[in-house]
Every structure is written in C-alpha cells, then in structure tokens.
Amino acid sequence: MGRSTVAVIGCGPSGLATLKNLLEEDFDATAFDKRHSIGGVWEYNENVNYTSTLPTTVSNVSKYKNCFTDFPVPDDMPAYLSASQVSDYLKSYAQHFDLYPHIRLNTEVRKVARDADNTKWRLYLSSEKGEEIFDFDKVVFCSGLTALRCVPDIEGIQQFAGKVIHSQAFKHPNDFAGMKVLVVGLGNSAVDTCTELVGLAEKVYVSHRNGINIFPRHCKGKPLDFHIRRRDEAIKHALTAVAPGLSKTLHDRYVQRLTKESFNLDPAWRIHPPPSILTHQPTISDSFVSCLHDGTISSVDGICRFRNENDVELVDGSVIAVDAVIFCTGYSPDFEIFAGQDLTSDPTTSEHHDLGHDRGYTLPFTRLYQNIFPPEYSDSIAFLNNWAFTVGAFPIADLASMAIAQVWRGAFSLPSRVDMDHEIDASHLWLRSLAKDDSVYPGIVPEGPWLHWLHKAAGTGVNEKLGYGLQGWLFWFRHPRFCNLLMGGLASVHTFRLFDGRRKKWQGAKEAILRANDNAKQYIDRH
Structure with missing residues (x-):
C-alpha cells in the first residue's frame, strides 16, 4: 500500500521533532513553514504578525531540561541559551538528522480540508511558486502555542x-x-x-x-529546574492522585517559598x-x-x-x-486553517467558559483527546499546539510526537471514539473546576496522568523502569547507583530514549545522562 504521507505544519521545535520522529518510523513526511527559516519563535522575524523572540531574549528553561531527547545541547554553551543560540541548536538538529530535504520554507498552508472522496487531507498552499494543492494521508499541526494574539x-x-x-x-x-x-x-x-x-x-x-x-534563572546557586527531581515529581503525582487539594497546597507553598527566598x-x-x-x-x-x-x-x-x-x-x-x-x-492556538471542522465546541454546554476572565477575553474548550487527537479523525489528524506545560517544550514535543508516530503506525491503540469523547468531557469538567477560583489556560493538562499516557503511547519504558512496580524494583536491584541517579539527580530528558521500547532507543542516552549530571556538579558543588 506504500508509505503513509504526512504533512507537518510548522518548523519550530515541535514541527522539527515531529518531522524527525515520523521519518524515523518510515512515514513519508514533509514539513511546511511560511517563514524563511526554521526555528519558529526562536528565529527573530521583523513581521509584526509573526511571534518571535527578540535578539536579546534568553531561554527561561536550562539547556539540561529544554533539549531534544537524543540531541544534547553542546557542553560549551551556557546553562541558559540566548535566542540566537537556541536557533543555532535547532538548525544543528535539523542538519544532524537530515531534515532539510523534507522541509519547504516560505510556504504557507492556507487551508486544510477533506478531499472530495473523504479519503485524504487536501492542503492549499501559497508560495513563490504560486498557489498549490497537495493531498496527504495525515496532518500534524505544529503551529505553536503563540499563533493568534488575544x-x-x-x-x-x-x-x-x-x-x-x-x-x-x-x-x-x-x-x-x-x-x-x-x-x-x-x-x-x-x-x-x-x-x-x-x-x-x-x-x-x-x-x-x-x-x-x-x-x-538561578535559584540557590543553581539553575531553577535543578530543584525538580524525578523522585519529587513521582511523589507529587502520586499525592495528587489520592489527595489533589493537599498536593496543590504543599506544592504551591514550596514554590512560593522559593520566590520569597530569591x-x-x-x-x-x-x-x-x-x-x-x-x-x-x-x-x-x-x-x-x-x-x-x-x-x-x-x-x-x-x-x-x-x-x-x-x-x-x-x-x-x-x-x-x-x-x-x-x-x-497571551495567545490562542490556531485552528482556523482546519476548514470545516469545529474543534472548539463543547456539547455539554451551550456557552464557552471564561477561563481567562481576569484578562478580559474568553477562550473556548477544544475537543481533543489528550489535547492532541480529534476523536473523529484520530487516525489522521494531530495537534501539537494545544497544551500548556510548566517545563521545557522541546522534550515534551519530542515525546508527544513519538506517541503520535506509534499510534499512527498501529503499535499503540487509542480508545473508541465514544470513550475518547467521555474522557474529553471529564477533562472539561476538571478545567471548569479549576476555573471556578482562578483563570486557567484551556490547554492546561493534568501533568502526572498526561505524561504517563505519553510515555505509555510512545513506549519509552519510563513508566515501568522508573515506577514502583515489579520492573521498577528489578531495574533498581540490577542498577542501584544508576537508578538512584535517575531518580535523585538531574532529571535528564535523555531518559526518554534510554530504555528498550517501541520508539527508537538512543544508544548514547546513558552517556548523555551521566555527562549532564557531571556537568551539573559545578552548580551543586558551588552552592
């Protein structure tokens, strides 16, 4: 039947990771971006309708936590990269994995619609070549979280x-x-x-x-995200599952204390x-x-x-x-080019809920399973522009696109459409409960369960090997020092590529984890 063709819209960090992970699983993928260069917001652009960093911008997440899972930031770069350094890193990533032959720049995707036979997705493009139309089996929207200004x-x-x-x-x-x-x-x-x-x-x-x-950026003498260890995250997620109110209170007290100490x-x-x-x-x-x-x-x-x-x-x-x-x-995700498809309606209510009431505008819900898949077209449409997370976007986009690739190649099954709709409704109820007392971005996700699902779908082995089940205890028994480093040291994102699993394992993952923790000692020993 041939390889499935996939269009990736956007060549920022999410688009590049998605393109790489799809190609790795033998999809025939092509990425499009209306800008003249890859990099998304990290590539400065004079166009006032394009969101971009300024030349003076510095990353808010350290290089140890905001890099791709199988491509570390070079050791000679600082802990917090400038915008130009991030842009250079992204270009190095594209070159290293030979992505450029699969990228079309200066090409705007104006509309995505179902074809007349209802079998493929038709992309209407505008470029130096004029107006073009191409059909694809699947589409991933990676237009970013900062597409439409509010x-x-x-x-x-x-x-x-x-x-x-x-x-x-x-x-x-x-x-x-x-x-x-x-x-x-x-x-x-x-x-x-x-x-x-x-x-x-x-x-x-x-x-x-x-x-x-x-x-x-540096708290108590070390990069801020060094204060978040995998063991701490596991305890927080477990407590949130059984006592969400208590978990929220304790976590908020801790971060507020860090602010007051700084x-x-x-x-x-x-x-x-x-x-x-x-x-x-x-x-x-x-x-x-x-x-x-x-x-x-x-x-x-x-x-x-x-x-x-x-x-x-x-x-x-x-x-x-x-x-x-x-x-x-702020901004809202861009669903406008997804022609004829209403992703922002909520059948459980006739009104859009004001999740941004303090800012004077209303953001509607989106009906996406795991904030990624529209239930009706989960086998051919995915969005990586509708989730908000408090850590680096690079590794999360990498992990999420691994999950998409495994779902679409048939290695991991999604629930039935009815079950997906039920889970979406439950997610909306959760969002409404949060919005009663505060403003909430609609793309916010329950961190612990969401990450657990992504690892499960991608098949990283992290849930099993670093969990507290039989596989987790066996891994600790066989590799106690390394396991303790993974849980109590720097929470390296290269762990996502460490274990055998469905997604491609990176043979250099263990070395990268050890090197990152060794480099981190300069901050820990200094304090």
Whole structure:
C-alpha cells in the first residue's frame, strides 16, 4: 500500500521533532513553514504578525531540561541559551538528522480540508511558486502555542490617541524611547517587555490584576529546574492522585517559598499571593524585581477604561497618562486553517467558559483527546499546539510526537471514539473546576496522568523502569547507583530514549545522562 504521507505544519521545535520522529518510523513526511527559516519563535522575524523572540531574549528553561531527547545541547554553551543560540541548536538538529530535504520554507498552508472522496487531507498552499494543492494521508499541526494574539476589548480604547500594540508586534524597543508606556500583563512576555524598555522609555508601568510565581534563572546557586527531581515529581503525582487539594497546597507553598527566598517582594506590588503553579506557568526574570525596587518599573492595578486621548483609569480609581500601551495578554492556538471542522465546541454546554476572565477575553474548550487527537479523525489528524506545560517544550514535543508516530503506525491503540469523547468531557469538567477560583489556560493538562499516557503511547519504558512496580524494583536491584541517579539527580530528558521500547532507543542516552549530571556538579558543588 506504500508509505503513509504526512504533512507537518510548522518548523519550530515541535514541527522539527515531529518531522524527525515520523521519518524515523518510515512515514513519508514533509514539513511546511511560511517563514524563511526554521526555528519558529526562536528565529527573530521583523513581521509584526509573526511571534518571535527578540535578539536579546534568553531561554527561561536550562539547556539540561529544554533539549531534544537524543540531541544534547553542546557542553560549551551556557546553562541558559540566548535566542540566537537556541536557533543555532535547532538548525544543528535539523542538519544532524537530515531534515532539510523534507522541509519547504516560505510556504504557507492556507487551508486544510477533506478531499472530495473523504479519503485524504487536501492542503492549499501559497508560495513563490504560486498557489498549490497537495493531498496527504495525515496532518500534524505544529503551529505553536503563540499563533493568534488575544487582545481584550476595553471600554474607550477607540479614543486613545497613543500607540497600541500586542507583544507579538513588539520588535523594536527603541520605538518607545522617551514615551510613558503601559505594559498590560504579568507573564513572561510582560516582564521581558518591561525590562527591555527600561533605559529607553521615560516611564514604564506594568498593569495587572493578579499575582505571579516569579523566579530568577538561578535559584540557590543553581539553575531553577535543578530543584525538580524525578523522585519529587513521582511523589507529587502520586499525592495528587489520592489527595489533589493537599498536593496543590504543599506544592504551591514550596514554590512560593522559593520566590520569597530569591526576591524581596514589596506587598504594594501585589505579586503575591500568586495563582497555583499547577495551573499557571511561572514567570522567569533576573532583573524585573530589581527594576520594581529602583522605580524604573512601577506596578499598577488593572485597566478599567480609557478616559480620553492619553488617560487610562485603573481598577483602583487612579488615573495615569501614557503615550503607548502594549498588551502582553497571551495567545490562542490556531485552528482556523482546519476548514470545516469545529474543534472548539463543547456539547455539554451551550456557552464557552471564561477561563481567562481576569484578562478580559474568553477562550473556548477544544475537543481533543489528550489535547492532541480529534476523536473523529484520530487516525489522521494531530495537534501539537494545544497544551500548556510548566517545563521545557522541546522534550515534551519530542515525546508527544513519538506517541503520535506509534499510534499512527498501529503499535499503540487509542480508545473508541465514544470513550475518547467521555474522557474529553471529564477533562472539561476538571478545567471548569479549576476555573471556578482562578483563570486557567484551556490547554492546561493534568501533568502526572498526561505524561504517563505519553510515555505509555510512545513506549519509552519510563513508566515501568522508573515506577514502583515489579520492573521498577528489578531495574533498581540490577542498577542501584544508576537508578538512584535517575531518580535523585538531574532529571535528564535523555531518559526518554534510554530504555528498550517501541520508539527508537538512543544508544548514547546513558552517556548523555551521566555527562549532564557531571556537568551539573559545578552548580551543586558551588552552592
């Protein structure tokens, strides 16, 4: 019958990992990207409609936890890579695994629709060659988590005479030189935007209604993610399964203590109390808090309305005059090109639930099994742009695409469509329970069960060998020192390729794990 053809839309980290893992399982895969280069957001782009890092951006996750599972970041690179270094790493990955012959750049996928015979997916492309149409057996959407910008509709904004942009269009900090700038939001984009403006803008205000969990990149003398060991994660997931409320309380207390040990927070800034770390990604910055202390950035309340050409009224009743507003209010996944398919409806309710109520806009649910597969087309459609995670995206995308490859090659079976729908409904109920007391991104996943499913589907052997069943105890008995290192040392992502399993094992995994832990000693011994 021949090899199944697969289109991968997007050539950022998720798209590259997906392309590589599909080719590894003998799929005839081709990746498309409308940009001129691979790398996604990590490749700086002047286009204000493309999300990209700035040249000065530094990764928020260390190289030990944000790399691909069978391709370590070189030892001579720093713990936290700059945007250009991440871009170089991605290009090296594509070259190492010979991905370039399977990539088409400067090619926009405008629409994906079922063909007339309802047997294949038809891609409508636009490139230098003009308009093209190609048919594929399967499609993976890897357009990223930052495709479509979300901007709140605030009363009176039409009369504001100043500059108004979303952070997606923030490309040149010098454009705001001498201005009084109001940055809306308190996530990673917001704090990075604020600190970029310090020394250029006359005044920088950061407007927010809620707090955050904020950390420096190095905490207690070592990279932040060194504080997360596999054994700790296993205990947390086990406790969450039997006592979710207690697990949430203990975990939040721990991360809030890390913040307070790292920073001296003024209560007037309203950074604490923060939302739960289980439902919100932490904010990472080495300089934001010091800028709040020296007054180069001022924390103000949320926006209530725009009063005239320059004045903005805040929720607390105060009024500030500004020349520009930058909305760092997040993004939503892009499902628009999936023509004729409604993935955002929820049959259990007639209304979309406001999971982002503090930000002034509503994000709907998506009906995707494991946040990846639409039940009706689970054998031919997958999305890697609808999950949110608090750790590095590179290894999770790598693991998820391994799972997709194993499902589509018939090595792992999904539940029936009815059962998938039931699990999706249960996931929506869980999301609604979280949203009662807080804002929640709809792509958030229950971390422990979700990772367990991905490992099971991909066939990594991690669940069995590093679990507490018979295989786990046998592995510990045979390799006690190495097992203790895996559980109590640096939680290396190369463990995903260590054991025999359905996905391809990497023979260099053990050496990479030992080397990463050896390199990590420089931080542990220093403290």
